[in-house]
Amino acid sequence: EVQLVQSGAEVKKPGESLKISCKATGYSFTRYWIGWVRQMPGKGLEWMGIIFPGDSQATSSPSFHGQVTFSVDKSINTAYLHWTTLKASDTAIYYCARTQSYGSGWPFIDSWGQGTLVIVSS
Amino acid sequence: EIVLTQSPAALSLSPGERATLSCRASQSVSSYLAWYQQRRGQAPRLLIYDASNRATGIPARFSGSGSGADFTLTITSLEPEDFAIYYCQQRYNWPVTFGQGTRLDLK
Numbered sequence: 398e399v400q401l402v403q404s405g406a407e408v409k410k411p412g413e414s415l416k417i418s419c420k421a422t423g424y425s426f427t428r429y430w431i432g433w434v435r436q437m438p439g440k441g442l443e444w445m446g447i448i449f450p451g452d453s454q455a456t457s458s459p460s461f462h463g464q465v466t467f468s469v470d471k472s473i474n475t476a477y478l479h480w481t482t483l484k485a486s487d488t489a490i491y492y493c494a495r496t497q498s499y500g501s502g503w504p505f506i507d508s509w510g511q512g513t514l515v516i517v518s519s
Numbered sequence: 520e521i522v523l524t525q526s527p528a529a530l531s532l533s534p535g536e537r538a539t540l541s542c543r544a545s546q547s548v549s550s551y552l553a554w555y556q557q558r559r560g561q562a563p564r565l566l567i568y569d570a571s572n573r574a575t576g577i578p579a580r581f582s583g584s585g586s587g588a589d590f591t592l593t594i595t596s597l598e599p600e601d602f603a604i605y606y607c608q609q610r611y612n613w614p615v616t617f618g619q620g621t622r623l624d625l626k
Contacts, residue, residue, distance in 0.1 A: 432615075441606065441617060441618075441619050441620045442555075442557075442563065442606055442608075442617040442620075443617065444608075444614060444615045444616065444617065456613065458613075458614035458615070459520070459614060460614075492562055492563070497568070498610070499568075499569065502549075502551045502610045502611055503551075503610040503611070503612070503613055503615050504610060504615070505551075505553040505565065505568050505569075505608060505610050506553070506555070506563075506565060506608075507565050507568075507574065508565075509562040509563055509564065510562065511562055512562050
């Protein structure tokens with residue numbers, strides 16, 4: 398069974414750094430792109446970017462370019478989302494997800510983590 | 520960036536009724552459209568991929584149709600657990616984008 402287990406909720410201050418994690422089990426971690434999705438309070442889903450654990454190739458959506466960093470540790474089947482300088486507007490639930498892509502085109506998501514709530518407040 | 524517009528924004532129906540949700544793209548996305556369901560307080564889950572393919576374990580009352588720029592998610596005979604928010608997502612162009620969601624409410 399594919400499972401993505403994310404790290405727990407975080408409460409941080411503006412200007413602080415943060416790294417949240419997503420541990421994958423039940424499939425070959427290096428063969429599927431991992432996507433990250435943001436959901437701000439009471440709002441819809443926003444695709445942040447994707448990373449391929451096999452070679453750490455990553456692509457960000459323009460809205461998130463330069464704002465976050467995606468990384469993986471293949472030795473422990475874990476993906477990370479990293480901020481160097483948090484802002485109050487980063488308050489949201491962040492989902493990691495396994496993606497699939499049949500044929501051409503970019504991927505869709507076939508399995509989701511449970512989400513990590515990040516609260517940034519002074 | 521491809522904009523996906525979902526309609527209606529909210530829909531109030533009763534169990535047993537049929538729900539028809541629409542997703543319109545600002546340009547053609549071929550058949551590269553997925554639908555997700557998000558129940559309150561839960562992570563989303565995949566319902567339909569590539570316009571009309573049901574994901575593993577999804578009941579047959581969920582079906583997707585369309586191609587190009589106009590897509591429909593149909594739920595025949597609503598069950599109590601179907602009242603949730605539904606999102607479409609295109610994977611034709613980068614950045615991948617979601618629609619703003621349709622909230623399906625219990626009448």
